[in-house]
Amino acid sequence: MTHPWYKSRPFSAWIPAGLSATHKVGDRKERPVVDEAACSMCGLCWIYCPEGIISRDARIQINYEYCRGCGICIEECPKHAISFEDER
Amino acid sequence: MTTNYTIKTLPDLEQVAPGRSGCDGCGAVMAARWISKITGQSTIMVNATGCMCVNYGYAGAPLHPYIHSLFENTGSILSGIDAGLRALGKRREVNLVGLAGDGGTVDIGFQSLSGAVERQHRFLYVCYDNEGYMNTGGQRSGATPYGSNTATTPVGSEQQGEGLSLLRRKNMVLVMAAHGIPYAATASIAYPLDFMNKVKKAIEIDGPTYLHVLAPCPTSWGFASEESVKIGKLAVETRFAPLYEVEQGKKIVLDRRRSKGTPIIEYLKAQKRFSHLLKPENQHRVDEIQSQIDESWRYLESLAQE
Numbered sequence: 001m002t003h004p005w006y007k008s009r010p011f012s013a014w015i016p017a018g019l020s021a022t023h024k025v026g027d028r029k030e031r032p033v034v035d036e037a038a039c040s041m042c043g044l045c046w047i048y049c050p051e052g053i054i055s056r057d058a059r060i061q062i063n064y065e066y067c068r069g070c071g072i073c074i075e076e077c078p079k080h081a082i083s084f085e086d087e088r
Numbered sequence: 089m090t091t092n093y094t095i096k097t098l099p100d101l102e103q104v105a106p107g108r109s110g111c112d113g114c115g116a117v118m119a120a121r122w123i124s125k126i127t128g129q130s131t132i133m134v135n136a137t138g139c140m141c142v143n144y145g146y147a148g149a150p151l152h153p154y155i156h157s158l159f160e161n162t163g164s165i166l167s168g169i170d171a172g173l174r175a176l177g178k179r180r181e182v183n184l185v186g187l188a189g190d191g192g193t194v195d196i197g198f199q200s201l202s203g204a205v206e207r208q209h210r211f212l213y214v215c216y217d218n219e220g221y222m223n224t225g226g227q228r229s230g231a232t233p234y235g236s237n238t239a240t241t242p243v244g245s246e247q248q249g250e251g252l253s254l255l256r257r258k259n260m261v262l263v264m265a266a267h268g269i270p271y272a273a274t275a276s277i278a279y280p281l282d283f284m285n286k287v288k289k290a291i292e293i294d295g296p297t298y299l300h301v302l303a304p305c306p307t308s309w310g311f312a313s314e315e316s317v318k319i320g321k322l323a324v325e326t327r328f329a330p331l332y333e334v335e336q337g338k339k340i341v342l343d344r345r346r347s348k349g350t351p352i353i354e355y356l357k358a359q360k361r362f363s364h365l366l367k368p369e370n371q372h373r374v375d376e377i378q379s380q381i382d383e384s385w386r387y388l389e390s391l392a393q394e
């Protein structure tokens with residue numbers, strides 16, 4: 001991609017905002033799965049997820065394209081509503 | 089008086105794209121995401137070399153303007169942007185934020201930061217403290233705690249990890265407060281609302297502000313990726329990293345409720361970097377750490393008295 005600045009500043013590096021989204025880093029041994037019946041929509045998993053890939057609209061949804069399976073959402077859920085399932 | 093955020097009222101919109109590199113369960117990246125959540129689309133972030141720059145900035149995760157600074161010049165770049173925005177008459181529209189690790193703040197970036205706050209530029213500077221130079225493999229920094237096993241303070245016959253007492257470790261918040269800045273505070277990634285409300289308070293101030301956020305690092309501290317928040321909480325509860333705010337360099341508000349004084353051994357035994365301290369012959373070092381923490385706490389309490 002060519003940035004308009006590039007010609008005048010050929011030694012600068014320019015990275016398009018949001019480029020990271022092209023890196024589908026969701027590579028894990030286990031996937032966190034939400035039990036919607038147990039979830040109280042408290043939002044803690046949404047805020048703690050280091051990847052910022054949990055959404056909290058009508059329900060809690062995890063974007064598995066980017067989830068790394070770090071386990072923080074599971075550990076911090078006060079309702080124990082998230083658990084790991086084996087990836088196959 | 090502005091009202092504080094609750095989890096319900098936090099903005100849903102992410103200012104950060106997914107797909108960063110770096111380690112699972114990283115505490116620092118939580119802080120980075122939360123800053124941008126509060127400062128919003130009109131943020132300019134200046135981020136020194138370190139894990140956040142290499143794994144997050146270079147990956148292209150921030151969705152707002154973002155500049156990679158050197159270790160030495162984060163404060164200078166912030167100063168230049170602040171002056172430039174003022175000249176353009178656009179200062180009010182932009183939230184200017186500096187972000188750097190402890191190496192880039194406590195050690196190498198210190199003089200430019202000190203100069204920038206002395207000149208009264210308006211910006212929020214956040215140091216994410218993972219207590220070492222973690223992006224290059226975990227060397228000690230001026231923020232590395234006593235007893236910690238790092239790449240440059242190893243455990244062997246001559247030495248049992250970092251040797252400098254916690255009482256002599258640079259206290260960056262008090263150092264920044266001594267510049268007389270309007271607002272300086274500590275935080276921990278274990279308490280996101282506390283942190284984000286401090287960010288909000290800081291960016292509303294027309295002057296330099298400083299936040300020092302403890303950011304547990306699973307890779308270099310040696311704990312499982314899911315434990316970052318737990319470790320961050322233990323650090324606060326044991327008074328290893330108490331939460332406090334300093335206004336106008338004088339008025340200190342100490343969070344006594346969260347720092348209930350859990351014995352430090354609970355914190356030490358949860359991390360590999362302190363595992364040598366659990367040997368019987370090192371019991372006296374654990375006792376030393378406890379007494380260093382008790383003394384630091386008494387000092388903070390004495391400052392916090394009206």
Ligand SMILES: Cc1ncc(C[n+]2csc(CCOP(=O)(O)OP(=O)(O)O)c2C)c(N)n1
Pocket residue numbers: 116137138139140159188189190191192193218220221222223224229
């Ligand atoms: C002047 C200079 N010296 C050394 C380096 C190599 N280097 C890159 S990242 C890093 C560690 C940064 O440590 P810190 O600021 O604590 O941030 P962290 O990596 O812990 O996030 C080092 C030493 C550099 N980029 N510039």
Ligand code: SF4
Pocket residue numbers: 032048049050051052053054062066067068069070071072073074
């Ligand atoms: S496992 Fe980690 S990356 Fe995946 S959703 Fe939970 S907190 Fe986010």
Ligand code: SF4
Pocket residue numbers: 034038039040041042043044045046060076077078079080081082
């Ligand atoms: S932390 Fe648990 S209860 Fe709270 S929103 Fe997430 S899944 Fe639901």
Ligand code: SF4
Pocket residue numbers: 110111112113114115116117139143218222223304305306307308
């Ligand atoms: S080394 Fe530590 S601070 Fe750096 S990305 Fe990994 S967990 Fe985060």
